[in-house]
Amino acid sequence: MSDLYYIAPDDRASLNDGIAVLTDAEARHLTRVMRKKVGDEADLFDGSGKEYRARIESIARDRVELTVLETREDDREPDLALTAIMALPKGDRQKWAIEKLTELGVRRFIPLDAERADVKFDAGVRERLERQTLEASKQCGRLRLMEVLPAIKPTELPGLVEILDAKLAGKSDAASTCSELGATIAERYAETKLFDEITPNSDVLRVVAHPISDGFFGQTSFTRLIHKRRAIPDAVLLLIGPVGGFADAEVQNAVDQGWAPLDLGKQVYRVETAAIVASALFLHLK
Numbered sequence: 001m002s003d004l005y006y007i008a009p010d011d012r013a014s015l016n017d018g019i020a021v022l023t024d025a026e027a028r029h030l031t032r033v034m035r036k037k038v039g040d041e042a043d044l045f046d047g048s049g050k051e052y053r054a055r056i057e058s059i060a061r062d063r064v065e066l067t068v069l070e071t072r073e074d075d076r077e078p079d080l081a082l083t084a085i086m087a088l089p090k091g092d093r094q095k096w097a098i099e100k101l102t103e104l105g106v107r108r109f110i111p112l113d114a115e116r117a118d119v120k121f122d123a124g125v126r127e128r129l130e131r132q133t134l135e136a137s138k139q140c141g142r143l144r145l146m147e148v149l150p151a152i153k154p155t156e157l158p159g160l161v162e163i164l165d166a167k168l169a170g171k172s173d174a175a176s177t178c179s180e181l182g183a184t185i186a187e188r189y190a191e192t193k194l195f196d197e198i199t200p201n202s203d204v205l206r207v208v209a210h211p212i213s214d215g216f217f218g219q220t221s222f223t224r225l226i227h228k229r230r231a232i233p234d235a236v237l238l239l240i241g242p243v244g245g246f247a248d249a250e251v252q253n254a255v256d257q258g259w260a261p262l263d264l265g266k267q268v269y270r271v272e273t274a275a276i277v278a279s280a281l282f283l284h285l286k
Contacts, residue, residue, distance in 0.1 A: 082106050085110045
């Protein structure tokens with residue numbers, strides 16, 4: 001396990017002055033579990049791609065102050081930006097999915113509130129997913145946290161695509177140029193980094209995976225899909241259905257809206273397996 005400690009957003013103000021602060025669970029883990037003392041050094045990260053080598057200067061009950069000795073920029077992120085939009089499975093399967101998507105380098109995760117979804121997204125679920133993402137990042141040494149965004153319904157996906165299209169068109173204020181639905185989705189994600197990586201020159205692929213290998217919705221294999229495009233995309237939006245798959249109408253609507261239907265093989269994967277397989281395939285293209 002990578003020995004990294006997370007600087008929470010509320011504790012980053014002093015970084016510009018060369019002072020790092022750890023509080024609460026991170027401070028307790030550093031001093032009580034790892035038994036670090038004043039004068040010892042530790043590796044810290046802020047979740048946005050920076051790593052800090054720092055020396056412990058003072059230790060209080062739930063607070064540790066350190067002097068930053070060195071700052072390193074992240075060079076571990078995949079070149080391809082992948083957004084996973086997936087219905088949440090239950091229990092340990094959910095935790096396993098978040099852990100592996102984090103390890104793979106998925107840029108952001110959007111829970112899908114599909115008709116057959118097992119788990120409904122709320123503030124408590126989001127907090128748990130963010131905690132699981134942080135734990136997985138520390139374990140694998142990833143310096144940029146996978147962003148966990150609010151949930152979206154299949155019927156709201158056209159609004160998400162409107163925001164994407166506005167980015168591709170070079171429009172900075174998507175809400176003012178979108179439909180009412182697009183403006184609603186833009187407001188929902190206004191405090192996030194949704195599609196920050198998209199520029200007018202970006203090549204973006206939208207894919208919906210569905211566990212029917214007879215091609216009923218025009219599914220094609222991963223190899224054929226990439227070969228037909230003749231270029232590796234810069235960004236991918238990957239849409240994964242719930243346990244039992246999407247309702248037929250949900251898949252047809254996605255295909256009608258320009259999502260490429262992907263066939264992952266003759267086996268019927270669990271939702272978390274499908275997300276991990278498809279993410280790994282795309283993220284290793286570059």
